[in-house]
Amino acid sequence: MKALVYHGPGEKSWEEKPKPEIKEPTDAIVRISKTTICGTDLHIMKGDVPTVTDGRIIGHEGVGIIEETGSAVNSFKKGDHVLISCITACGKCEYCRKAMYSHCENGGWILGNTIDGTQAEYVRIPYAETSLYPIPEGSDEDSLVMLSDILPTGFECGVLKGRVQPGDTVAIVGAGPIGMAALLTAQFFSPANIIMIDLDDNRLEAAKKFGATHTINSADGKAVEKVMQLTKNRGVDTSIEAVGVPATFELCAQIVTAGGYVANIGVHGKKVDLHLETLWSHNVTITTRLVDTETTPMLFKNVQSGKLDPSQLITHHFKLDNIIDAYETFGNAAKEKALKVILTN
Numbered sequence: 001m002k003a004l005v006y007h008g009p010g011e012k013s014w015e016e017k018p019k020p021e022i023k024e025p026t027d028a029i030v031r032i033s034k035t036t037i038c039g040t041d042l043h044i045m046k047g048d049v050p051t052v053t054d055g056r057i058i059g060h061e062g063v064g065i066i067e068e069t070g071s072a073v074n075s076f077k078k079g080d081h082v083l084i085s086c087i088t089a090c091g092k093c094e095y096c097r098k099a100m101y102s103h104c105e106n107g108g109w110i111l112g113n114t115i116d117g118t119q120a121e122y123v124r125i126p127y128a129e130t131s132l133y134p135i136p137e138g139s140d141e142d143s144l145v146m147l148s149d150i151l152p153t154g155f156e157c158g159v160l161k162g163r164v165q166p167g168d169t170v171a172i173v174g175a176g177p178i179g180m181a182a183l184l185t186a187q188f189f190s191p192a193n194i195i196m197i198d199l200d201d202n203r204l205e206a207a208k209k210f211g212a213t214h215t216i217n218s219a220d221g222k223a224v225e226k227v228m229q230l231t232k233n234r235g236v237d238t239s240i241e242a243v244g245v246p247a248t249f250e251l252c253a254q255i256v257t258a259g260g261y262v263a264n265i266g267v268h269g270k271k272v273d274l275h276l277e278t279l280w281s282h283n284v285t286i287t288t289r290l291v292d293t294e295t296t297p298m299l300f301k302n303v304q305s306g307k308l309d310p311s312q313l314i315t316h317h318f319k320l321d322n323i324i325d326a327y328e329t330f331g332n333a334a335k336e337k338a339l340k341v342i343l344t345n
Helices: 039-046 140-147 150-160 179-189 201-210 222-232 248-254 296-305 320-331
Strands: 001-006 013-015 028-035 062-069 080-085 122-125 132-134 169-173 195-197 214-217 236-241 256-264 285-287 314-319 341-342
Touching: 001 320, 013 320, 028 080, 028 140, 039 320, 062 122, 062 140, 080 296, 132 248, 132 296, 140 179, 140 296, 140 341, 150 179, 169 179, 169 248, 179 195, 179 201, 195 222, 201 214, 214 222, 222 248, 236 248, 248 256, 314 320, 320 341
Parallel strands: 169 195, 169 236, 195 214, 236 256, 256 285, 314 341
Antiparallel strands: 001 013, 028 062, 028 122, 028 341, 062 080, 080 132
């Protein structure tokens, strides 16, 4: 089969790899129909995720069709259309029983990280019973790709961890796909104001269409001042970090109100300064989380009912074997006006 293979920072290739085989009775082999590229994959390509080693097939999102199942898989059969969760869960370990599937003792975020992932023609899914979701006939599979990762990530790591409440003022720093997912799902809780902060005017315009009440281009270095003007020097109830660089985390800490929440989503590859000299007396809660995908079934229902429309996040389509071009487009998002790309096998 063909797959995208990581060969160290800045090095990747679309090449022949052996088709995956069943290793454990709980495995399933899925033929990829559609996949995408995540901001985390860009972090991997920069060398920010040292657990990803030379030769790894990357990617952790997608939908596909069951090709083969292990003897212990009873809920799925060959030919079933399935959504692949970015988190692999055994369902039995101590962490899984706490619904903290991201820390599953034998799973977690392993696809495209410590085992081969979904940016390929086929993928092996461990613990298929608890790591796949059936797709109803006639579903918009492009939209469902967004349920693999970005929608539950934005919701769980940003909105839920940030304790967004009705009437709140929320700031989301980073108008990329994850930030937009947080924007869409924050509206479940009816915040009074959602301020989107980014460097890209095109993404900020999109954010207005998706529900942002205010947008701030932070290129002039005056984002803190502008947020304070909007909030009468109070700050925001929740600031959500959706980039993964030191400057955006520090910005989130600067604009949060006393008693507020700073919810980190971004993948950080460099140290970040924590300014306790200003935060120590501020009654602020800082949260971190790796997505657990515990909310995927609820989000799935909202997508199916039309209450949540992730298709608006999709800006580009490519054939899977044009994935190198897709990376070029996604990696130059401002120039290409890109949010999510869909790769079709």
